[in-house]
Structure formats: C-alpha cells, structure tokens
Amino acid sequence: MGNSTPFEAEAWALLKGIQLAAHTGYKKVILESDSTMVVNYMLNKRRPSTVAHNILEGCKKELKVFDAWKLSAIPREQNNAADSLAKIARNFPKGIHILDxxxxxxxxxxxDDIEGRPVWRHICNTN
Incomplete structure (x- = not known):
C-alpha cells in the first residue's frame, strides 16, 4: 500500500477485506477492526478529514452488495492473528497475497485463538 498513516492502512485493510469477501460470494459478513477510528467513521460517528475519507466511503459503497453486515471494534489483543499477519506481511512484496x-x-x-486463550497486555507502571 506504500507509505500511509496507520489510519489509512486500517482503512485500506477494511476495503480489501470487504472486496475479498464479496469476490468469494459471501452474502453476510462480520467485520472486526482494532481501529476505533475506522469503526466510528463507518458507523457515522466520526468523519475524518484525511485521505482515509475516500477509502472508507469506498468501503460503504462496497458493503451494499451484502445482504447483512456487522462491523465492530475489538481490542488489539483480540486481533492477535491479524496483527501478527500484518507484521509478517512486511517481508512480502507489495500487493495482495492470499495464502493457502x-x-x-x-x-x-x-x-490459541480457536481455544479462546487470552492474550495479555503487559503495561509497565513507571509511578
């Protein structure tokens, strides 16, 4: 996706996920993001004044192909698999990669995700 802000990268990830789900023929989708800014924008709670605005407007248009969809914000700890894949993807050439x-x-x-094992956030208290 080239150089972008984290917010723009989250918006692109949502758009590409929506497009992939539509391409594979799903009619109902549940989408999750650890970006509350993206979720708030998509649910009309916040309007960004960045490049991500156009990307997220594209998401709204793409969602019209589904019979039903749900989008929710989840903590990063609950999105461990996606977060780890994003880190691995840094080593891939640019573009979309669908893994078998x-x-x-x-x-x-x-x-761990299948078994529902929690992932703990470690916070250092400097006080």
Missing part, C-alpha cells in the same frame, strides 16, 4: 495455509509461525497463534 497459514505461515508456520501463525499456527500457535491460531490454536
């Missing part, structure tokens, strides 16, 4: 199977380093993360 998860990378080896993802297997334990996916197992």
């Amino acid at each position: 199977s998860p990378p080896e380093v993802m297997k334990s993360i996916l197992e």
Whole structure:
C-alpha cells in the first residue's frame, strides 16, 4: 500500500477485506477492526478529514452488495492473528497475497485463538 498513516492502512485493510469477501460470494459478513477510528467513521460517528475519507466511503459503497453486515471494534489483543499477519506481511512484496495455509509461525497463534486463550497486555507502571 506504500507509505500511509496507520489510519489509512486500517482503512485500506477494511476495503480489501470487504472486496475479498464479496469476490468469494459471501452474502453476510462480520467485520472486526482494532481501529476505533475506522469503526466510528463507518458507523457515522466520526468523519475524518484525511485521505482515509475516500477509502472508507469506498468501503460503504462496497458493503451494499451484502445482504447483512456487522462491523465492530475489538481490542488489539483480540486481533492477535491479524496483527501478527500484518507484521509478517512486511517481508512480502507489495500487493495482495492470499495464502493457502497459514505461515508456520501463525499456527500457535491460531490454536490459541480457536481455544479462546487470552492474550495479555503487559503495561509497565513507571509511578
């Protein structure tokens, strides 16, 4: 996606996810993002004045192909698999990559996700 702000990258990720779901023929989708700014914009709670505005307007138009959709904000800890994939993707050439199977380093993360094991956030208190 080239150089972009984290907000723009989250907006692009949502758009590409919507397009992929539509292309594969899904009629009902549940979308999750750890970007509350993206979710708030999509649910008409906030209007950004950035490049992401056009991307998110594209998301709204693309969502019209679905019979039903739901979008919610989730904490980054609940989005561990997606966050880890994004870090792995830094080593891929630019473009969209659809994997037939998860990378080896993802297997334990996916197992934890399937089993519902929590991922804890470690915060250092400097007081």
